[in-house]
Amino acid sequence: MTIIKPFKAIRPTRDKAYLVATRPFYAYNNEVLQTKLNHNPYTFLHVINPEFHTDDKTQPNTPERFQKIRNKFVEFINEGIFMKEDVPSFYLYRQTVEGHEYIGLIAGASVEQYNNGHIKRHEDTITERESVFSNYLKIVEFNAEPVLLFHRRHDALNRLMAPVMLNRPEYEFTSWDRGKHEIWMIKSPSAIEKIQTYYKEIEDVYIADGHHRCASSAGYSNSIEQKTSENQDLFLACFMSQERIKIFDYNRLVQDLNGLTDQDFLDEVSQSFIITEVHQEDAAPLGLHEISMYLGQQWYKLTAKEGTFDRDHPVFKLDTDILTKNILNPILDLHDLKTNERISFINGKKGMEGIKNAVDANRAKVGFGLFPVSVSDLKRVSDENLIMPPKSTWIEPKLRSGLTIFPLDD
Numbered sequence: 001m002t003i004i005k006p007f008k009a010i011r012p013t014r015d016k017a018y019l020v021a022t023r024p025f026y027a028y029n030n031e032v033l034q035t036k037l038n039h040n041p042y043t044f045l046h047v048i049n050p051e052f053h054t055d056d057k058t059q060p061n062t063p064e065r066f067q068k069i070r071n072k073f074v075e076f077i078n079e080g081i082f083m084k085e086d087v088p089s090f091y092l093y094r095q096t097v098e099g100h101e102y103i104g105l106i107a108g109a110s111v112e113q114y115n116n117g118h119i120k121r122h123e124d125t126i127t128e129r130e131s132v133f134s135n136y137l138k139i140v141e142f143n144a145e146p147v148l149l150f151h152r153r154h155d156a157l158n159r160l161m162a163p164v165m166l167n168r169p170e171y172e173f174t175s176w177d178r179g180k181h182e183i184w185m186i187k188s189p190s191a192i193e194k195i196q197t198y199y200k201e202i203e204d205v206y207i208a209d210g211h212h213r214c215a216s217s218a219g220y221s222n223s224i225e226q227k228t229s230e231n232q233d234l235f236l237a238c239f240m241s242q243e244r245i246k247i248f249d250y251n252r253l254v255q256d257l258n259g260l261t262d263q264d265f266l267d268e269v270s271q272s273f274i275i276t277e278v279h280q281e282d283a284a285p286l287g288l289h290e291i292s293m294y295l296g297q298q299w300y301k302l303t304a305k306e307g308t309f310d311r312d313h314p315v316f317k318l319d320t321d322i323l324t325k326n327i328l329n330p331i332l333d334l335h336d337l338k339t340n341e342r343i344s345f346i347n348g349k350k351g352m353e354g355i356k357n358a359v360d361a362n363r364a365k366v367g368f369g370l371f372p373v374s375v376s377d378l379k380r381v382s383d384e385n386l387i388m389p390p391k392s393t394w395i396e397p398k399l400r401s402g403l404t405i406f407p408l409d410d
Contacts, residue, residue, distance in 0.1 A: 002118070002151065002199040005108035005234055006088035006192050009404040010142070013083055016042050018173035020081065021181065021400040024145065025049060042081055044144065044402030047072045061132045066139035073142065082405070090186040090195060091404045092164050093238060095397045097179045102397035103161065104240035105195065106146050106183075106404050109205075111221040111233050114214050119149065119205045120382035123390070125215045126338070133216030134223065143217070143236035143406040146399050147210030150242045150375075157198040158241065160191070171403065183403060199239075206382050208245055208395040210237075220408075229410050236406035238399055242375050248394040249285075249348030249372045251355055252323065253364035256342060258332045262296050265331065265366075269293075272326040273302040283352040285371040291319055292352060292369030294359050299352075314380045319370045320392040327368075337390045347394040348372060 012020040019042035025033060036043050037052045050072040051057055051065075058064040076082050091106035113119050137143075169182040186192060207214060217235035224232055257265045269275060273291070283292050283299040289309070291302040308326055310316040316325075328334040334343050344364070346354050355367035373393050381388055 002202045002205050002239075003110040003113055004090075004105070004196055004199045004239060005110075005230075006090050006186075007108045007231065007234070007406055008085040008088055008410060009091060009106075010077065010082050010084050010407055011404050012042075012081060012402065014170060016081055017171040017183075017403060018175075020044050020402045021173070021175070022402055023398065024401060027398075047076060047402070048144075061136075063135070063139060066136050069136075070140045073140065084407075085185075087187055088192070090192060092161055092184040092186055093399075094165060094169075094182045095179055095399075096182075097177075097397070100246065102240065102244050102246075103165075104148075104238040104244065105161075105186075106236070106238045108231065108234035108406065109147065109149060109237035109239070111218050111235060113205070114218050114235075115222075117385070119207060119214065120379075121207045121211055121214070122378055122382045122386075122388050122392075123207075123211045124387050125212050129212050130215045130219050133212060134219035137216060137220040137408060138223070141407065141409040143213070143408070145210075145213070145401040146236045146238040146404070147213050148208040148240065148245070148395065148397070148399060149205050149237050150208050150240050150245050151202045151205045153241050153243055154198055154202060157195065160194060160198070175400070179397075181400065181403075204379075204383070205239070206242075206379060208240070209398070229408065231406065231408050231410045234406070236404070240397075245375070246396045247372050247375060247378065248396065249370045250320075250391045250394045251346045251348060251370055252328070252368040252391075253344045253346055253355065253358050254328075254332055254334065254342060254366050254368075255344075256332075256365050260331075265295070266300075268331045269302065269327060272305055272308045274305060276301045276303070280352070280356070283356075283369065285319075285369055288317070288319060288371050289322065290371060291323055292355075294352070294355050294367045294369075295365070297360070299356075314377065314384055315386050315388060318373060318377065318388065318392065320373075320389040323368055323370065324389050345391045349394070349396075 022044045025048055036045055050068040093104050093106050095102040164184050169184050171183040174180050221233050278299045278301050285292050289304045293300040293302055304322050309322045315321055334340055352369050355369055358364050359367050
């Protein structure tokens with residue numbers, strides 16, 4: 001049984017939604033970030049970067065900085081950029097990218113269900129980041145970007161949502177990356193009750209994106225001895241059927257060969273892989289256990305040899321794990337992939353061309369392309385309480401901040 005709660009969102013007025021909505025600030029390079037802050041007074045980036053136009057600077061991740069974020073948020077409310085919903089609602093969200101429709105319900109998810117493992121994870125979180133984000137929530141008292149959750153297909157739920165999308169959406173705009181964003185409000189008590197009934201029939205929910213936000217929301221909720229709002233036991237989430245999400249590969253770029261020549265490196269790799277030279281048009285992996293490698297302006301296919309991995313283990317059979325254990329760790333001396341500056345990651349939407357361009361531009365010495373993890377493999381890892389290697393998946397949709405803000409002090 002899955003708990004899903006309607007809430008009274010704090011959200012932009014209809015005419016300003018496209019100006020307010022933003023990706024997280026870290027998704028922009030410094031030049032683009034400054035341009036947006038200089039030329040768009042309504043972007044939510046002003047809330048999360050409240051010192052941009054001031055000389056009164058504070059240290060990052062301090063209570064003083066968090067208080068300024070809270071103050072700027074209140075300022076947006078007072079200026080009429082944001083309004084508050086009059087009744088608890090669900091928010092039906094549709095993002096259309098290259099003909100694919102990502103459809104989900106934005107709502108409150110249960111911290112208790114996260115704590116007891118009903119909302120399942122596949123990534124480790126960093127305790128220090130959890131603590132920082134939990135302290136952030138104590139002061140700002142809102143969630144601005146939904147965690148992306150997915151679950152099995154539920155046909156009755158899909159049939160209920162379909163006619164809602166025939167009406168004019170409250171928000172409808174296209175972002176710079178050509179993604180179309182639409183939001184409809186579901187306020188009817190009977191429709192809300194029916195949705196909650198359908199979710200009671202869904203046994204398991206999985207985190208697609210937002211592991212640290214889940215963990216920090218749990219830390220925040222668990223730290224409050226006397227709750228003053230039901231929302232303090234919830235966090236902002238977008239619930240999506242598994243056939244709607246897309247999992248892309250998350251590829252690797254390495255700056256050097258750990259002192260080896262190209263040929264010495266190839267000789268080392270050949271101990272665990274069958275190496276085949278291929279042309280650019282054949283560079284992308286065609287299936288599991290086939291890894292693409294770009295080195296010295298040449299593409300190679302690496303086919304993992306039998307005995308170098310465990311086909312039956314949910315994690316050890318993944319190409320991210322095979323690459324790590326047979327090349328990154330033993331040959332390139334890369335062990336902590338989360339913090340080592342010699343390795344970086346590039347999402348699969350940029351394709352093999354993205355890897356090639358990075359290596360040809362000397363931003364990396366070698367690049368590796370991986371076959372995407374399947375939904376079933378991700379679920380199996382989560383179901384068995386296991387953890388994938390870092391940066392194993394790039395999952396879409398990527399949700400916008402600032403459209404349906406979840407007040408923790410409601």
